Amino acid sequence: MTYMPRIDRRRFVVGAAAAGGGLALGLDIPFGGPNVIRAADGSPEVNAWVVIRPDDTIVIRIARSEMGQGTLTGLAQLVAEELECDWAKVVTEYPTPGQNVARNRVWGSQFTAGSRGVRESNEYVRKAGATARAMLIQAAADQWKVPATECSATKSVITHKPSGRTTSYGKVAEAAAKIEPPKDVALKDPKDWTIAGKPLKRLDTLPKLTGAHVYGLDVKLPGMLCAAIKDSPVFGGKLASFDAGKIQGMKGVKHVVKVGESAVAVVADTWWQANSALDALPITWDEGPNAKVSSASIAEFLKSGLDAEQAFVGNESGNAKQAIANAAKKVEAVYSYPYQHHATMEPMNTTVLYTADRCEAWVPTQVAEAALASVSEASGLPIAKCDVHKLPLGGGFGRRTAHDFVQQAVTIAKQIPGTPVKLVWSREEDMTHGRYHPVTQAKMVGAFDANNNLTALHMRISGQSILSFVNPQNLQNGKDPFVFQGLNPGGAEGAFGYTIPNLLIDHAMRNPHIPPHFWRGVNNNHNAIYLECFMDELAHAAGQDPLEFRRKLMGNHPKHLAVLNAVAEQIGWGKPAPQGVYRGLAQHMGYGSYVAAAAEVSVTGNKVKIHRIVGATNPGHAVNPAQIDRQVAGSFVYGLSALFLGECTVKDGRIEQTNFHDYNVMRIAEMPKVESIIMPSGDFWGGVGEPTIFVAAPAVLNAIFAATGKRLRTFPLKNEGISFA
Amino acid sequence: MARLTVNGQSHNVDVDPNTPLLWVLREQIGLTGTKYGCGIAQCGACTVHMDGVAMRSCSVPVSAAEGKQITTIEGLAAGGTLHKVQKAWLEHDVPQCGYCQSGMIMAVAALLKEKPKPTDADIDANISNICRCGTYQQVRAAIHAAASA
Numbered sequence: 001m002t003y004m005p006r007i008d009r010r011r012f013v014v015g016a017a018a019a020g021g022g023l024a025l026g027l028d029i030p031f032g033g034p035n036v037i038r039a040a041d042g043s044p045e046v047n048a049w050v051v052i053r054p055d056d057t058i059v060i061r062i063a064r065s066e067m068g069q070g071t072l073t074g075l076a077q078l079v080a081e082e083l084e085c086d087w088a089k090v091v092t093e094y095p096t097p098g099q100n101v102a103r104n105r106v107w108g109s110q111f112t113a114g115s116r117g118v119r120e121s122n123e124y125v126r127k128a129g130a131t132a133r134a135m136l137i138q139a140a141a142d143q144w145k146v147p148a149t150e151c152s153a154t155k156s157v158i159t160h161k162p163s164g165r166t167t168s169y170g171k172v173a174e175a176a177a178k179i180e181p182p183k184d185v186a187l188k189d190p191k192d193w194t195i196a197g198k199p200l201k202r203l204d205t206l207p208k209l210t211g212a213h214v215y216g217l218d219v220k221l222p223g224m225l226c227a228a229i230k231d232s233p234v235f236g237g238k239l240a241s242f243d244a245g246k247i248q249g250m251k252g253v254k255h256v257v258k259v260g261e262s263a264v265a266v267v268a269d270t271w272w273q274a275n276s277a278l279d280a281l282p283i284t285w286d287e288g289p290n291a292k293v294s295s296a297s298i299a300e301f302l303k304s305g306l307d308a309e310q311a312f313v314g315n316e317s318g319n320a321k322q323a324i325a326n327a328a329k330k331v332e333a334v335y336s337y338p339y340q341h342h343a344t345m346e347p348m349n350t351t352v353l354y355t356a357d358r359c360e361a362w363v364p365t366q367v368a369e370a371a372l373a374s375v376s377e378a379s380g381l382p383i384a385k386c387d388v389h390k391l392p393l394g395g396g397f398g399r400r401t402a403h404d405f406v407q408q409a410v411t412i413a414k415q416i417p418g419t420p421v422k423l424v425w426s427r428e429e430d431m432t433h434g435r436y437h438p439v440t441q442a443k444m445v446g447a448f449d450a451n452n453n454l455t456a457l458h459m460r461i462s463g464q465s466i467l468s469f470v471n472p473q474n475l476q477n478g479k480d481p482f483v484f485q486g487l488n489p490g491g492a493e494g495a496f497g498y499t500i501p502n503l504l505i506d507h508a509m510r511n512p513h514i515p516p517h518f519w520r521g522v523n524n525n526h527n528a529i530y531l532e533c534f535m536d537e538l539a540h541a542a543g544q545d546p547l548e549f550r551r552k553l554m555g556n557h558p559k560h561l562a563v564l565n566a567v568a569e570q571i572g573w574g575k576p577a578p579q580g581v582y583r584g585l586a587q588h589m590g591y592g593s594y595v596a597a598a599a600e601v602s603v604t605g606n607k608v609k610i611h612r613i614v615g616a617t618n619p620g621h622a623v624n625p626a627q628i629d630r631q632v633a634g635s636f637v638y639g640l641s642a643l644f645l646g647e648c649t650v651k652d653g654r655i656e657q658t659n660f661h662d663y664n665v666m667r668i669a670e671m672p673k674v675e676s677i678i679m680p681s682g683d684f685w686g687g688v689g690e691p692t693i694f695v696a697a698p699a700v701l702n703a704i705f706a707a708t709g710k711r712l713r714t715f716p717l718k719n720e721g722i723s724f725a
Numbered sequence: 726m727a728r729l730t731v732n733g734q735s736h737n738v739d740v741d742p743n744t745p746l747l748w749v750l751r752e753q754i755g756l757t758g759t760k761y762g763c764g765i766a767q768c769g770a771c772t773v774h775m776d777g778v779a780m781r782s783c784s785v786p787v788s789a790a791e792g793k794q795i796t797t798i799e800g801l802a803a804g805g806t807l808h809k810v811q812k813a814w815l816e817h818d819v820p821q822c823g824y825c826q827s828g829m830i831m832a833v834a835a836l837l838k839e840k841p842k843p844t845d846a847d848i849d850a851n852i853s854n855i856c857r858c859g860t861y862q863q864v865r866a867a868i869h870a871a872a873s874a
Contacts (some may be wrong), residue, residue, distance in 0.1 A: 067822055068821030068822030068823065069821065070821070176839075205814075205818055205819075206815065206817060209798075209811045209814050209820070209826065210758065210799065210801075211756065211757070211758015211797065211799045211827050217757070217761065218751075220757075251741065270748065270752040272745070343771060344822075345768065345856070347761070350770050392822070394760070394824030395824060395858065396822075397857070427762065427763045427764055429763075452819050467852075600819075611874075617830070626818065630818075630860070633862045634858045636858070636859065637857075637859025638859055659763050659767060659770050660765075660855060661765060665855055666859075666861075667852075668849060668854075669850070671862060677821075
């Protein structure tokens with residue numbers, strides 16, 4: 001089976017190459033006026049987001065990447081809602097980043113991380129739908145020579161109310177495409193939504209059930225070769241030498257190539273041949289200055305930050321240090337959080353066709369424009385001579401916002417011009433060359449007055465800054481503001497939910513050589529554990545119920561409190577739990593949304609059974625409750641896998657874990673019953689792909705404490721001998 | 726040269742006899758619905774049926790598959806009609822990214838053949854495929870639905 005690249009079908013025939021679009025070529029003559037931009041099948045764009053075929057198929061363009069989180073369906077719902085089209089006839093397609101650049105970024109950002117897909121683009125995609133609807137109605141009205149105000153549209157059918165005449169979108173799309181778009185269109189009140197806001201099924205399910213869905217790993221181009229790669233096992237190391245002669249005669253092997261300064265790849269007829277030959281290739285590495293680093297040395301390095309003088313302040317009010325010095329009672333605890341690997345089910349891969357004047361890549365990417373920049377940089381060709389074709393992602397979780405593997409693939413393909421090359425990482429290469437959840441430690445100190453009122457909190461985070469590695473130019477005088485996710489004094493990205501008279505949250509930056517990256521939930525994961533478990537510690541130190549203790553501090557934070565109250569009520573907080581079952585809860589805010597969880601666990605020996613977790617989220621607007629429900633449950637699986645099992649350790653400068661046998665994750669047997677409460681307040685737009693992950697771990701940890709009286713402050717729990725029951 | 730029967734069709738493939746069945750399916754026969762996830766029989770993304778039994782094809786040398794009836798995800802729907810597991814998956818909108826679901830569906834289809842009405846404990850004991858998106862709650866519901874279909 002040959003995978004035929006869909007580029008030709010997707011490439012716009014007219015205008016795509018002309019910045020700003022609208023440059024008429026002869027091709028549009030059979031179809032209409034000079035300003036119409038067409039899909040390759042000749043169907044007109046009503047605007048950049050909406051193409052309508054004569055058979056009434058509605059093609060909705062999706063700029064963001066689908067990696068399982070449901071963004072593709074959600075964004076299509078928002079466009080379709082305003083377009084008033086027949087949902088049953090909606091299909092989607094991705095514009096390429098090259099097309100986006102050529103058309104002055106008409107589709108806006110293609111960035112798909114930070115739970116931003118819907119919350120950042122909802123307004124302009126809805127306007128695109130509404131604008132297209134207005135143009136379609138106008139086109140019908142013009143044909144009928146009636147005022148557009150007498151016409152309305154529903155399910156892709158336009159009706160002239162006084163006469164009862166009807167036509168369909170497919171019939172008037174051609175004319176609509178030539179109409180000057182209205183400048184300001186009113187958006188529907190979400191109360192009137194019939195497509196958005198509904199628990200519709202995903203648009204992309206069927207091919208995932210039959211093996212027909214083509215992921216990056218499945219791309220096949222005519223004449224394609226396959227590559228397997230080994231990069232320096234120590235980050236920062238270099239390739240010293242390899243002996244290609246030893247594998248030259250192996251079946252299928254075509255090339256052995258150096259890839260940058262630190263990697264070597266074998267290119268063969270099939271990937272299995274390439275990888276088998278690579279395993280047999282003698283390689284020597286110059287491991288460089290990081291070869292002595294270990295988990296223990298990293299932990300010592302981070303520990304030095306817990307009491308360091310220099311630290312960046314993220315949130316401060318009053319004088320926490322003084323209040324702690326004057327406290328009637330002081331509570332102190334040190335927590336730590338390990339490296340995690342994304343472990344997407346689909347290993348990193350990219351297919352590249354390089355020729356002297358063009359370079360195209362087929363990439364499962366979360367950020368198509370960044371992938372394009374990587375292709376351009378690695379190929380040495382200008383952006384205009386490169387493009388990236390996005391494939392469905394077999395998991396992303398933040399890993400596919402980095403494009404190290406794209407750079408590698410282009411570097412290989414450039415050495416074999418004219419031949420398409422598919423680079424696939426083995427799972428072992430993937431596991432040991434990740435971009436890891438950062439490591440941190442935290443020293444938490446709380447102070448009480450003589451009446452057990454919390455007077456001060458000092459949260460000192462020591463550890464790794466993602467921004468220092470990923471985007472150092474965005475540091476603010478050395479400070480990484482991302483470190484304080486969920487701990488900020490305010491703001492949509494993650495506001496602290498408690499009012500404490502004397503508060504200090506600061507960060508001593510300690511950057512080991514292991515590359516950190518965005519990992520579903522990012523810094524919120526450890527921040528929420530540190531804060532919410534310590535709040536539980538403080539409540540117990542004060543002899544108060546953990547819910548009541550929090551409530552007293554949350555009066556100024558009604559949205560944080562509302563989700564907490566919701567989970568408390570549903571779990572039955574304050575009412576007797578079943579025999580042997582104990583409860584814990586947590587709340588946090590991030591990526592624009594307010595979330596809380598309450599867990600019920602029982603503990604037998606070192607075995608923890610999670611019976612139930614209730615998760616509540618207020619994402620402002622719920623575009624597809626059924627998909628949000630799945631994100632809640634899925635985020636809990638991801639977060640609890642990390643809590644119980646997930647850890648990448650470092651020895652001799654390299655990651656020790658190589659595959660799922662030593663980087664284990666939750667299976668169905670460990671899956672708790674998840675109940676989600678989706679409670680959009682309607683006054684903002686928040687994300688849903690990540691936020692609930694923050695609260696799963698602290699809710700379970702607090703429940704384990706309730707069951708055992710033992711605080712667990714280092715992770716994963718397997719290191720404490722604790723496992724899923 | 727190995728002779729394989731996949732989804733009812735015969736194929737002669739010229740590969741090293743130790744080549745894993747997974748890669749022969751994907752690279753020689755061109756059936757890419759069966760996925761590579763780990764290569765060491767940990768994740769189950771490569772699950773296929775050999776004589777009706779679920780096998781992790783990344784760890785089956787092609788030589789051991791000769792003479793067996795191999796069914797992949799592409800061959801599960803008989804005569805263009807979705808298998809009851811696929812139907813239940815569609816009804817419950819199970820997949821998120823979908824990458825693991827070929828293997829998950831094949832594992833569940835084999836389980837239902839052996840245990841037509843699996844209990845939750847049967848599911849826990851028999852389905853160990855990894856899904857990083859965390860679709861397990863929908864998977865369980867859809868298994869029960871398929872069992873009563």
